[in-house]
Every structure is written in structure tokens, then in C-alpha cells.
Amino acid sequence: MxxxxxxxxxxxxxxxxxxxxxxxxxxxxxxxxxxxxxxxxxxxxxxxxxxxxxGPVWEPVDINTADADTLDTLPGIGPALAARIIAYREENGPFESGEELMEVKGIGEATYEGLAEWITVERKDTE
Structure with a gap:
């Protein structure tokens, strides 16, 4: 539901x-x-x-797989930043760490600090 x-x-x-x-x-x-x-x-x-x-148990959002609607639920992230996160991910590949979000235009240290506990970065090794 x-x-x-x-x-x-x-x-x-x-x-x-x-x-x-x-x-x-x-x-x-x-x-x-x-x-x-x-x-x-x-x-x-x-x-x-x-x-x-x-209700469901809360789990952090994986910024490497989340869609725009899911990213938009994060504190400080609206539709425009969600779109920029996805664009960055498509251009540069998966995020290596959460801190790499600060490379996305519009996400500075303060924004990152506000959402750091809400995100995770899952990496699938491609060996």
C-alpha cells in the first residue's frame, strides 16, 4: 500500500x-x-x-540506485537537485562515497551534512 x-x-x-x-x-x-x-x-x-x-523499517537511500522521486525525499534535496544527482551519476559513474555528492552543483558541505545520515553508497564490483 x-x-x-x-x-x-x-x-x-x-x-x-x-x-x-x-x-x-x-x-x-x-x-x-x-x-x-x-x-x-x-x-x-x-x-x-x-x-x-x-510500518516499514527505515533504510538509508542508496544514491547509486535511487530514482528522482526517492532522492527528492532526502532533506535538502528537491526535484532539481535530484535530477542533477542522477545526471552526475550517469556522466561519472556510480558514487564512490557519500562525500562525492558535494561534486554535484548545488550540494555544498552544509547540505551534505544535513543528509549524510540518510544516504548510503552501495558499490557493485565489476571484476
Whole structure:
């Protein structure tokens, strides 16, 4: 089941909502009677959530194989930079490292630092 055209902001909000729900379902309300309040009720909740309910496990984006739509999901990368990354890759071959992204026009050190943890570089040896 795909998410369709979901913006980066919507994805962030969905992630934040998922984290919030996980925290709320794991909270314990301690017995307030121990604090001297008569008639207080203790409520304890714990709920197991299946991995399917949480959604897919996040994996970094391989900049050597990602298409433009996938690259566009990376922080600081829009459609124009995604197209430049693909063009660079087609002209120069696969990226040797993530740092090589800084060779692409429009990706400087700050942009690279913002997306370094979101990417990976897989190389297939051609021997």
C-alpha cells in the first residue's frame, strides 16, 4: 500500500504522530493513593504493537540506485537537485562515497551534512 504523493512535511508529521502514540501507549499512571490522596485510582496500560502496525523499517537511500522521486525525499534535496544527482551519476559513474555528492552543483558541505545520515553508497564490483 503506497502513500501516494505525500510531502516531506506530512511524512515528518506522520513519524512524530507514530512516536507520540508509541509513547502514550507505553505510559504508566502511578498509584496516586501512595501520595496521600484517598480514593485515587491507579491506571496501568501497556499495549504490544505489531511491527506491521508501525510500518516499514527505515533504510538509508542508496544514491547509486535511487530514482528522482526517492532522492527528492532526502532533506535538502528537491526535484532539481535530484535530477542533477542522477545526471552526475550517469556522466561519472556510480558514487564512490557519500562525500562525492558535494561534486554535484548545488550540494555544498552544509547540505551534505544535513543528509549524510540518510544516504548510503552501495558499490557493485565489476571484476
Amino acid at each position: 503506497g502513500l501516494g504523493n505525500v510531502t516531506k512535511t506530512e511524512k515528518c508529521l506522520l513519524g512524530a504522530a507514530a512516536v507520540f502514540l508509541c509513547l502514550v501507549t507505553g505510559l504508566y499512571v502511578h498509584d496516586t493513593a501512595s501520595l496521600g490522596q484517598r480514593g485515587a485510582v491507579a491506571v496501568e496500560t501497556e499495549r504490544q504493537v505489531s511491527e506491521d502496525a508501525l
